[in-house]
Amino acid sequence: MIDERFAADCLGPVEEAVRRAAAAEIMPRFRALTADQVAEKHGPHDLVTVADRGAEAHLTTALTALLPGSVVVGEEAVDADPGLYAELAGDRPVWIVDPIDGTRTFVRGDEGFCTLVALAHRGELLASWTYAPVHDRMATALRGGGARLDGVPLRTGSPADGAPLEIAASFPFHATPAAKRALLHLRTEGVHTRPCAGSAGLEYVAIARGVLDATVFAWENAWDHAAGLLLVAEAGGAHATLDGSPFRLAGDNLLPFTTARDVATVGRIRRLLLGDRPVR
Structure with a gap:
């Protein structure tokens, strides 16, 4: 396994990489996409934009530099090479990336999309980052180290008794x-x-x-x-x-x-x- 200290130490650097990717590739295109910057991958319900591809490329460079020998399993990379998905069951550390989770929402110009990154090794999740760039909100999690939203600890609690x-x-x-x-x-x-x-x-x-x-x-x-x-x-x-x-x-x-x-x-x-x- 990756040294657990690495997962903890990378929380800040990965957060910065995610913010930079969003600032460079996603937000400049929010509500500014042209028709030629949006394409269908496997039908009208499965869209990709230049922002998806640009953000994933940006993150791939940054994340593999942080952890030499690691591999990125990203939505757009797997679309181009489905065999890459098998890395999730392999021995190399894996960065799991969705550059824009909610691409159709992004294309519509709505605010409910985010960028997702997780670090895993041999099938075990070690750390994660969820960034909503429109509202500049960052949720992070560290295996055994808790979950936070903008630095504030998160607790799920339980549903109220009797409530639907x-x-x-x-x-x-x-x-x-x-x-x-x-x-x-x-x-x-x-x-x-x-x-x-x-x-x-x-x-x-x-x-x-x-x-x-x-x-x-x-x-x-x-x-x-x-x-x-x-x-x-x-x-x-x-x-x-x-x-x-x-x-x-x-x-x-x-x-x-x-x-x-x-x-x-x-x-x-x-x-x-x-x-x-x-x-x-």
Whole structure:
């Protein structure tokens, strides 16, 4: 494993790298994109912009310089070379990067997007950074060292007794029929489910702050989830895939999976999602 002191010592330098990437590549293009700066990757629901690509390139240079021998598994790099995703199961330290989490939101000119970075080694998350550049808010987490938002410690707490659970749920258009059916099980008394606001990373921040009870997602791209999973865990929350196992960064998770303010809420939501479905 990487020396744990490195993960702690890199919190500040990585935060600065994320801020610089956003200042150089993202914010100058916010509400200033031209048509030729936006493209579809795999359809109209999957967009990429020059800001995504520029920010990921910026971060790749900065992060690998901080940790020689490491590799970046970024959304745009994996789109160009899907084999790169296998690095998540390898021996090299991995920076997991989503340069703009919520690209469609960014393209619309809405404020609800962020930049996500996580450091992992051999499948274990060590540190994470979630940056909302419009509002200049930075959430960080260090394995065993807690979670913070703008330097202030975060605690998830637990849902209020008797209050409906507030859940943000999002199933992509290509989710399996079984996963889509699972969402219907959340339509029950005591549960209020709304669509994900557009950025998975910001939903995880809401859980860590204790203002959202849980999320349910039916896709497993590590760049969408890695930073938030560590943030919530270090703030006192929990997560589980449908078979009860922890989320695996390298994939092959039984979906959908849930992240929540506490273990009891994870169990409650998982039971609802299962319904009468057998676990593989």
